[in-house]
Amino acid sequence: MATKPAALPGVVSQDQLFWYPIVPAQLQGNQQNVAANVQIQNDADFDWRWIIASSTGLFSVLLTDDFMSKPLMPSSTPINSENIVGTAQLPFVLPKPYRLNRTATVSALFNDRSGAPNTVQFCLVGYKLFSQR
Amino acid sequence: MSGSLYLPPPEILHYRQTASPDYLPDQAELDKLDPRLRPYAFVLFNGSIGAQSTDRFKYASQTEAWILSLVASSSQAAGFAAQFYDTMQQLLWEMSPIPSTLRFGTAQRQFWLKTPYHLPLGGQIQSRIINLANATNAIQIVAWGLR
Numbered sequence: 207m208a209t210k211p212a213a214l215p216g217v218v219s220q221d222q223l224f225w226y227p228i229v230p231a232q233l234q235g236n237q238q239n240v241a242a243n244v245q246i247q248n249d250a251d252f253d254w255r256w257i258i259a260s261s262t263g264l265f266s267v268l269l270t271d272d273f274m275s276k277p278l279m280p281s282s283t284p285i286n287s288e289n290i291v292g293t294a295q296l297p298f299v300l301p302k303p304y305r306l307n308r309t310a311t312v313s314a315l316f317n318d319r320s321g322a323p324n325t326v327q328f329c330l331v332g333y334k335l336f337s338q339r
Numbered sequence: 340m341s342g343s344l345y346l347p348p349p350e351i352l353h354y355r356q357t358a359s360p361d362y363l364p365d366q367a368e369l370d371k372l373d374p375r376l377r378p379y380a381f382v383l384f385n386g387s388i389g390a391q392s393t394d395r396f397k398y399a400s401q402t403e404a405w406i407l408s409l410v411a412s413s414s415q416a417a418g419f420a421a422q423f424y425d426t427m428q429q430l431l432w433e434m435s436p437i438p439s440t441l442r443f444g445t446a447q448r449q450f451w452l453k454t455p456y457h458l459p460l461g462g463q464i465q466s467r468i469i470n471l472a473n474a475t476n477a478i479q480i481v482a483w484g485l486r
Contacts, residue, residue: 257446274377276377278377278378278379278380279379279380279382280380280381280382283382283385285380285382285479285481286412286479286481287446288410288412288445288446288479289380289410289411289412289445289446289479289481290380290446290481291446292446292447293447295353296353296354296447296448297447298446298447298449299352299449300378300483301378301407301408301483301484301485302369302376302377302378302407302485304377304378
């Protein structure tokens with residue numbers, strides 16, 4: 207008999223697992239402050255739980271929740287990719303789920319640390335909270 | 340109320356499976372914290388250190404904060420050793436500098452603290468970092484937590 211999955215705190219069945227990608231233009235070698243952002247869709251608030259990214263080289267990033275004007279890190283110190291992003295197999299787990307309001311924008315400034323062209327795809331992963339509309 | 344069918348609960352670490360609660364912060368401790376607290380990356384050290392050299396850094400907390408996990412990166416495989424001192428609480432975190440492989444995780448496998456570490460407003464974490472490599476080493480130490 208199939209067992210029912212354990213209830214996930216704060217998430218109910220109609221909530222939807224969702225990826226919000228932030229995709230900057232390809233970073234050139236040692237290029238600094240390449241801006242990119244993503245806007246949360248208007249259909250539901252977003253419960254951000256994990257960070258997953260891929261890149262062709264090392265990078266650092268500075269993230270800001272523009273809606274709340276809250277940075278997630280010191281504005282003077284971008285966080286190295288090794289310290290902020292995971293993979294699909296081993297995602298980076300936020301210390302606590304971060305609620306992003308619908309239409310909120312998360313902006314990112316990327317810096318290349320590889321010295322060569324760097325293609326970065328940076329994903330905010332979590333749940334669209336349809337149950338709380 | 341049923342759970343999501345898409346992923347295991349977040350308190351399960353994929354690489355720890357059912358032993359996850361042994362490694363993650365105690366949920367009862369987390370529940371005591373102010374729900375308005377938001378995730379934040381506290382940078383305890385960021386810089387390059389010459390071969391076999393030592394550097395010091397001071398992180399000053401501008402708000403009340405809690406540290407939940409420690410991660411670090413190093414550009415040299417030999418890594419580094421670190422020792423921290425909390426000036427306000429007069430707490431030394433290690434008896435002597437500890438090699439980075441024994442002290443920190445990475446974003447993929449964070450070193451979780453079982454109990455949130457309180458950093459009061461105006462608190463300072465001083466660090467002494469020793470480069471263990473025979474070349475310049477770019478080191479970043481980040482404490483993930485809430486503020």
